[in-house]
Amino acid sequence: MEAIVYDVYETQYGTGLILFQNDRVRQLHLPLGDRYLFSQLSQLVKEKVLPTNSRSLLAQRVEEYFRGLRVEFDDVKVYDEDYPELRKLVFQALRKVKYGESCSYGYLAHATSKKTTPRAIGSIMSSNRVPLVIPCHRVIMSDGRLGGYGPDPEWKKRLLEMEGVRVKD
Structure with missing residues (x-):
C-alpha cells in the first residue's frame, strides 16, 4: 500500500485537511474548527500519515473556492478503489453538477x-x-429544501450560498 500523505488549507472558517493516496485525493475535511483538526491530525500521526513534500494544487484550489472564486474540481482524481459500484456511479453523475447548480436526490437516483431510491442516494x-x-x-430535496449534510x-x-444557489429554509 502506498503511503498516505496530508496537506492543510486555510480559509476564513479555519484550517481544513486533505489526505492523498497514490496521487489521488482520499479525504477532504472541511474546516470544522481547531479541536476537530487537532483530533484528525493526532489520528494521522498514530497511523504514520506523512505531510506532503510540497504544497498541493488541490489545497490551493480549495482556498480559492473559499475566497469566493468559481473553482471546479472535476479534474481531481479521487481514490475510490474501495467504493462499491453504485457509489462510483452516483458520484460520477454528481460530479457533472457544476458550480452554482443543484440537483435532487431523485435526479441522481x-x-x-x-x-435505486432517493433515500439510498442520501445514504451514499x-x-x-x-x-x-x-x-x-x-x-437538495425535490421541493427545494436542503436535506441532510454531514457533521454540520x-x-x-x-x-x-457561496455558489449563488438559493434554497428553501
Whole structure:
C-alpha cells in the first residue's frame, strides 16, 4: 500500500485537511474548527500519515473556492478503489453538477440507470469522503429544501450560498 500523505488549507472558517493516496485525493475535511483538526491530525500521526513534500494544487484550489472564486474540481482524481459500484456511479453523475447548480436526490437516483431510491442516494451522500470534489452539498430535496449534510448541516447552506444557489429554509 502506498503511503498516505496530508496537506492543510486555510480559509476564513479555519484550517481544513486533505489526505492523498497514490496521487489521488482520499479525504477532504472541511474546516470544522481547531479541536476537530487537532483530533484528525493526532489520528494521522498514530497511523504514520506523512505531510506532503510540497504544497498541493488541490489545497490551493480549495482556498480559492473559499475566497469566493468559481473553482471546479472535476479534474481531481479521487481514490475510490474501495467504493462499491453504485457509489462510483452516483458520484460520477454528481460530479457533472457544476458550480452554482443543484440537483435532487431523485435526479441522481435516475441518473445512475440503476434501480435505486432517493433515500439510498442520501445514504451514499453521507459516505462522501471528499466534499467539494464530489459536491454532495449540491444535492437538495425535490421541493427545494436542503436535506441532510454531514457533521454540520449549516455547511451545506453556506456552500450553496457561496455558489449563488438559493434554497428553501
